[in-house]
Amino acid sequence: MxxxxxxxxxxxxxxxxxxxxxxxxxxxxxxxxxxxxxxxxxxxxxxxxxxxxxxxxxxxxxxKNELKLGQSLALTFIDQTLPDEYNFVASLFRKRGAYRRFKDMLQYQGLLEKWYAFEEQAxxxxxxxxxxxxxxxxxxxxx
Incomplete structure (x- = not known):
């Protein structure tokens, strides 16, 4: 091996x-x-x-997309941390620049570091x- x-x-x-x-x-x-x-x-x-x-x-x-670590991971994170924002975040991913807007929203919510840790672990x-x-x-x- x-x-x-x-x-x-x-x-x-x-x-x-x-x-x-x-x-x-x-x-x-x-x-x-x-x-x-x-x-x-x-x-x-x-x-x-x-x-x-x-x-x-x-x-x-x-x-990362082959391992489902792109949009679906972001939506899983939102579902676990801000479930009321799920539909809003899902709508972000229908347009260009989605990750920037997603991270801006997380920064505003004080969750950006938590996202990075979640993403790294996944x-x-x-x-x-x-x-x-x-x-x-x-x-x-x-x-």
């Missing part, structure tokens, strides 16, 4: 999730544990294997499950 530092997986996940789907990608080599980074918008100047996307030797690090939990599914043993994060 492949062993990696959780921080390496987390960094790759944050890179992938920092853009829209397929804008930034990261792939873990199942044999060596090396993480390869690619981007359609950034010049990373890193040589990567040509078969990253087709070979079974690599597993693609998921985007991300960690989802990444731990993803690592387990892909037979990646983590050396610095309790499972």
């Amino acid at each position: 492949l062993s990696l530092d959780f921080s390496e997986i987390r960094n790759a996940f944050e890179f992938v999730s920092s853009g829209s789907r397929d804008e930034n990608n990261a792939y873990v080599c199942k044999k060596t544990g090396v993480i390869y980074w690619t981007s359609t918008t950034l010049d990373l100047e890193e040589e990567v294997p040509k078969d990253l996307e087709t070979s079974l030797d690599y597993v693609e690090v998921p985007h 991300s960690d939990d989802a990444l731990l499950a993803w690592c387990e599914e892909n037979e990646i043993k983590l050396i610095d994060k309790e499972q």
Whole structure:
């Protein structure tokens, strides 16, 4: 079983999730544990294997939306902390700039730090499950 530092997986996940789907990608080599980074918008100047996307030797690090850590997570948070605002927040996500307005509302309510902690825990939990599914043993994060 492949062993990696959780921080390496987390960094790759944050890179992938920092853009829209397929804008930034990261792939873990199942044999060596090396993480390869690619981007359609950034010049990373890193040589990567040509078969990253087709070979079974690599597993693609998921985007946050693939792990249901985008809009649905925000709505789950609102449902738990401000259930009376659920419909309002849901309407925010029908327009561009939703996350900015969502975070502005949380700042106004004094809940922004609570949101960040909730989001981080949900991300960690989802990444731990993803690592387990892909037979990646983590050396610095309790499972």
